Amino acid sequence: MQIPPTSWTHAELESKELLAHCLKKIKATITKVRLVDANFIWTEPHSKRTKVKLTVQREVFTGAILQQAFVVEFTHYNQICDECRRAEAKDYWRACVQIRQKCDFKKTLFYLEQLLIKHGAHINTTNIKPSPTGIDFFYARLQDARKLVDFVNDALPCKYQYSQQLISHDVQNNTFDYKHTFCVELAPVTRDALVILPKKVAQSYGNMGQLLVCLRVTNVISLIDPANLQMNEASSIVYWKHPFEILCQPKHLIEFYVIDVEPIDNYKRGTGHGHVSTKHALADVWVVRSNQVGASDVAPTCCRTHLGFLLNAGDLVFGYDLKNANVNNPLFDELKEENIPDVVLIRKAYDREARAKNRPWKLRRLIDQEDTASVANAFMGFMEDIEEDPAIPSDCFAV
Numbered sequence: 001m002q003i004p005p006t007s008w009t010h011a012e013l014e015s016k017e018l019l020a021h022c023l024k025k026i027k028a029t030i031t032k033v034r035l036v037d038a039n040f041i042w043t044e045p046h047s048k049r050t051k052v053k054l055t056v057q058r059e060v061f062t063g064a065i066l067q068q069a070f071v072v073e074f075t076h077y078n079q080i081c082d083e084c085r086r087a088e089a090k091d092y093w094r095a096c097v098q099i100r101q102k103c104d105f106k107k108t109l110f111y112l113e114q115l116l117i118k119h120g121a122h123i124n125t126t127n128i129k130p131s132p133t134g135i136d137f138f139y140a141r142l143q144d145a146r147k148l149v150d151f152v153n154d155a156l157p158c159k160y161q162y163s164q165q166l167i168s169h170d171v172q173n174n175t176f177d178y179k180h181t182f183c184v185e186l187a188p189v190t191r192d193a194l195v196i197l198p199k200k201v202a203q204s205y206g207n208m209g210q211l212l213v214c215l216r217v218t219n220v221i222s223l224i225d226p227a228n229l230q231m232n233e234a235s236s237i238v239y240w241k242h243p244f245e246i247l248c249q250p251k252h253l254i255e256f257y258v259i260d261v262e263p264i265d266n267y268k269r270g271t272g273h274g275h276v277s278t279k280h281a282l283a284d285v286w287v288v289r290s291n292q293v294g295a296s297d298v299a300p301t302c303c304r305t306h307l308g309f310l311l312n313a314g315d316l317v318f319g320y321d322l323k324n325a326n327v328n329n330p331l332f333d334e335l336k337e338e339n340i341p342d343v344v345l346i347r348k349a350y351d352r353e354a355r356a357k358n359r360p361w362k363l364r365r366l367i368d369q370e371d372t373a374s375v376a377n378a379f380m381g382f383m384e385d386i387e388e389d390p391a392i393p394s395d396c397f398a399v
Contacts (some may be wrong), residue, residue: 094140095145131244206274283308
């Protein structure tokens with residue numbers, strides 16, 4: 001209900017707030033009498049009528065008081081406040097949050113989408129629009145946009161820039177009207193990517209190798225060296241201070257057939273090494289491309305991997321073929337040939353159709369629209385990552 005001239009308040013039917021508002025409406029007409037009692041008379045909720053029974057008193061003669069009860073009827077008129085009217089227009093916004101990730105794979109955006117749905121961080125938006133590289137969120141208030149930026153900043157490694165545009169200026173009252181924009185850039189690193197670190201940065205991570213596999217991206221970027229199982233977690237501050245590049249993206253993954261697996265025990269690491277993963281196992285694996293199995297002129301390739309606890313002879317595994325890849329990166333060109341593996345294995349391959357058929361749950365989406373084939377395939381891979389990675393908390397997702 002409206003409180004003149006421009007303020008609004010919420011009041012339920014037959015509530016104290018509504019009764020106080022009704023009495024204020026007739027206050028000027030009952031100034032000469034004393035109000036004794038006021039209560040509602042029940043009416044149909046859809047009748048657009050509110051009846052209030054009033055009991056008043058007045059002294060007519062010396063020592064003689066007259067009391068009278070009567071009913072006042074109020075009529076409801078529907079009206080939309082200015083903010084709701086602008087929100088219904090779907091094109092009104094005071095603040096915009098543009099979330100972008102300069103990466104071809106969208107698993108990090110899918111993860112953020114599930115966090116937003118789970119925690120309701122997007123409920124005050126006036127509109128949500130998808131973008132080829134991210135999502136745009138529009139708000140009627142600057143405070144709501146700042147809350148979303150803080151939420152994303154806590155959930156993922158990112159940085160943002162703030163800008164404002166002058167819309168109007170009242171010279172009489174010296175007031176300004178702005179539109180505010182937050183451009184949030186997520187770290188362009190995605191799960192299952194092969195990243196390359198500068199030599200000094202790799203040494204600061206505990207003398208790790210320069211070629212690392214990204215295990216997952218949450219509020220930190222988890223990296224593992226497949227040659228010695230050393231791990232490191234790069235926070236947002238550490239990453240943006242010394243950013244590293246993606247050498248191979250998940251779209252470059254190739255399917256390999258495992259011929260033999262030889263576990264490596266008691267591997268000796270150099271002095272000054274960092275944290276070593278206890279959830280992975282080091283092994284030498286002989287593989288050949290799936291489309292070349294049985295070919296007499298193709299020799300198997302030996303590679304060292306962190307997936308020794310998963311792989312057995314006869315399994316299928318995805319990896320990057322660096323020996324035959326066309327990589328254009330100055331850091332990669334500076335590596336010694338003996339430090340470049342022929343194949344880097346990333347994850348084990350499973351029967352996708354059987355897993356999708358037996359999956360008893362389904363994730364909700366932030367925007368109801370028909371995805372392209374590539375986006376639908378990436379989202380299917382994201383759901384597989386949830387099943388395979390126990391380190392990702394299941395309560396983060398809106399099932």
